[in-house]
Amino acid sequence: MLRCMQTWSPENFNADDMSVLERQRAMLQRFYQQQQDMHPSQTPTIPLCQYQIHQENSTTTTSASHHQVSYSNVSAHSSKNQHVPPVVASTKKRKAEFDVEEGCKDKRVEGETGEVQSGITVKSEKENSGRSSRENSNSKASEGVVQKTDYIHVRARRGQATDSHSLAERARREKISKKMKCLQDLVPGCNKVTGKAGMLDEIINYVQSLQKQVEFLSMKLATLNPRLDFSIDSFSSKEFPAYIANFPTAATPVEVVHSSLVQYNQGQQESTSSGLDMAINPTQMVPQRTGTSSLSFPEAYLDSISSLSQVPQMSTWENDWQSIFNVSFH
Amino acid sequence: MRSPSSLKQEFLKTWLKGLQVYTSTKKKMSILERKKAIKLSADIAMASTRISTSSWSRALVAKACNASNSILVEHVLGHEAHVLKKSPKNWMMAMSNKRIRSKKILRKSCTTTRKMRKKVAHVVDEASLIAKRLIMKRTKVLKSLVPGGEYMDEISLIKETLDYILSLRIQVDVMRHLANATEKMDHGKGYN
Numbered sequence: 156m157l158r159c160m161q162t163w164s165p166e167n168f169n170a171d172d173m174s175v176l177e178r179q180r181a182m183l184q185r186f187y188q189q190q191q192d193m194h195p196s197q198t199p200t201i202p203l204c205q206y207q208i209h210q211e212n213s214t215t216t217t218s219a220s221h222h223q224v225s226y227s228n229v230s231a232h233s234s235k236n237q238h239v240p241p242v243v244a245s246t247k248k249r250k251a252e253f254d255v256e257e258g259c260k261d262k263r264v265e266g267e268t269g270e271v272q273s274g275i276t277v278k279s280e281k282e283n284s285g286r287s288s289r290e291n292s293n294s295k296a297s298e299g300v301v302q303k304t305d306y307i308h309v310r311a312r313r314g315q316a317t318d319s320h321s322l323a324e325r326a327r328r329e330k331i332s333k334k335m336k337c338l339q340d341l342v343p344g345c346n347k348v349t350g351k352a353g354m355l356d357e358i359i360n361y362v363q364s365l366q367k368q369v370e371f372l373s374m375k376l377a378t379l380n381p382r383l384d385f386s387i388d389s390f391s392s393k394e395f396p397a398y399i400a401n402f403p404t405a406a407t408p409v410e411v412v413h414s415s416l417v418q419y420n421q422g423q424q425e426s427t428s429s430g431l432d433m434a435i436n437p438t439q440m441v442p443q444r445t446g447t448s449s450l451s452f453p454e455a456y457l458d459s460i461s462s463l464s465q466v467p468q469m470s471t472w473e474n475d476w477q478s479i480f481n482v483s484f485h
Numbered sequence: 486m487r488s489p490s491s492l493k494q495e496f497l498k499t500w501l502k503g504l505q506v507y508t509s510t511k512k513k514m515s516i517l518e519r520k521k522a523i524k525l526s527a528d529i530a531m532a533s534t535r536i537s538t539s540s541w542s543r544a545l546v547a548k549a550c551n552a553s554n555s556i557l558v559e560h561v562l563g564h565e566a567h568v569l570k571k572s573p574k575n576w577m578m579a580m581s582n583k584r585i586r587s588k589k590i591l592r593k594s595c596t597t598t599r600k601m602r603k604k605v606a607h608v609v610d611e612a613s614l615i616a617k618r619l620i621m622k623r624t625k626v627l628k629s630l631v632p633g634g635e636y637m638d639e640i641s642l643i644k645e646t647l648d649y650i651l652s653l654r655i656q657v658d659v660m661r662h663l664a665n666a667t668e669k670m671d672h673g674k675g676y677n
Contacts, residue, residue, distance in 0.1 A: 327640065334643040341650055352616065355623035358646060362630050365653040372660040373527060377519035379667050
């Protein structure tokens with residue numbers, strides 16, 4: 156209503172020559188139009204009233220036509236006047252729809268004002284085109300409501316784009332960065348690197364080293380067991396759980412990765428010495444263990460080939476090893 | 486995700502089951518053949534522990550099926566293999582279809598963005614373009630490393646990479662321990 160008065164005032168200012176009755180009529184008419192704009196579905200009777208007024212206008216006086224002309228002039232003038240604010244209002248409305256950070260009440264008020272202002276723009280245009288665009292704006296508003304429930308977790312800060320594409324993109328990027336953070340915790344030496352490219356580099360290196368380790372270990376097992384029958388007859392089935400229970404916890408995925416290789420190495424040695432191997436004389440283990448524990452680092456993987464050849468019991472395999480590595484890894 | 490130790494146990498069991506195929510059927514094998522057998526059985530065993538949750542494992546099994554190792558796969562996976570035997574092709578087809586469709590969408594969006602970018606070409610700076618290109622290159626490499634990665638989009642690729650790294654670690658751990666144990670066993674036997 157207040158808005159109606161405000162918008163009516165320029166008309167009042169321009170149409171001084173109108174009589175009081177005409178002015179009242181015009182005011183009433185505008186008011187009805189305004190109401191219709193605000194509640195297009197609720198009040199089917201108001202357009203009827205409006206048409207009656209129109210008819211009265213056209214039939215009673217000749218000045219009515221003059222009034223209509225001036226009215227259209229005024230409306231054109233007002234549309235010119237209000238051409239800039241509605242654009243701002245519409246963007247504001249959109250922002251209000253997507254901005255989750257703001258309070259609900261605030262948002263509603265802002266949305267309502269936006270709607271009212273857009274209604275004014277619609278009204279200042281021609282009647283028939285105005286109707287379709289009004290419907291359009293209404294459907295847009297309902298869409299906004301739907302999207303509000305969909306993207307409730309997405310936050311648009313001040314100055315960020317708020318259309319659905321960029322919102323979806325932002326949600327996707329957030330998801331990726333969350334996952335990347337997980338990977339950063341998982342991959343050793345990745346938390347020092349900044350930037351996505353560097354992180355991807357580290358991840359690639361790590362995966363490659365792990366895959367090579369698998370390759371290497373399978374090769375090692377193949378050389379150790381000429382008949383591929385390991386552990387089925389050599390370990391009794393009772394020893395399995397006890398053996399597996401002694402896996403080093405340092406290598407478990409959930410826990411923090413040890414940054415220093417020395418620590419990792421120590422954990423390895425403890426676990427191996429506490430496992431099945433207690434029965435074996437530890438003095439005999441020393442050269443062997445240094446040989447095998449050096450294999451456990453992904454970084455020292457290539458160096459391990461040279462260190463392997465220094466292990467005394469492997470000396471018979473030495474030529475074999477070299478030729479195999481030439482075949483499989485180079 | 487289950488606890489790592491239970492995963493390790495399951496992996497070891499399935500791995501040894503897979504190796505039994507070779508011990509029961511095969512005669513003398515060369516060292517490279519043995520190595521290949523061990524690696525394949527370990528990979529399939531690892532995949533079988535995660536087959537219900539991840540797609541890299543399914544891709545790995547499908548690849549093993551295609552490489553005429555279906556006996557081993559069947560032995561390791563048991564009843565699951567029958568389900569999978571039909572599914573790998575379907576899965577691949579579905580993935581490739583998805584890929585084609587997503588490519589189409591991508592092309593469409595690329596053209597639209599290009600249209601838009603023409604207006605703001607001067608705004609886009611060189612540095613971000615270079616960074617984007619670097620990331621693209623690395624993503625491609627990562628896709629080639631993770632099994633089935635060429636069919637994934639970026640989010641699922643990272644998710645699968647996480648899963649894959651975890652299971653690779655478990656695999657490496659179990660294999661290393663088995664290697665150590667057998668080595669020491671042989672060593673002990675030799676001195677006794």
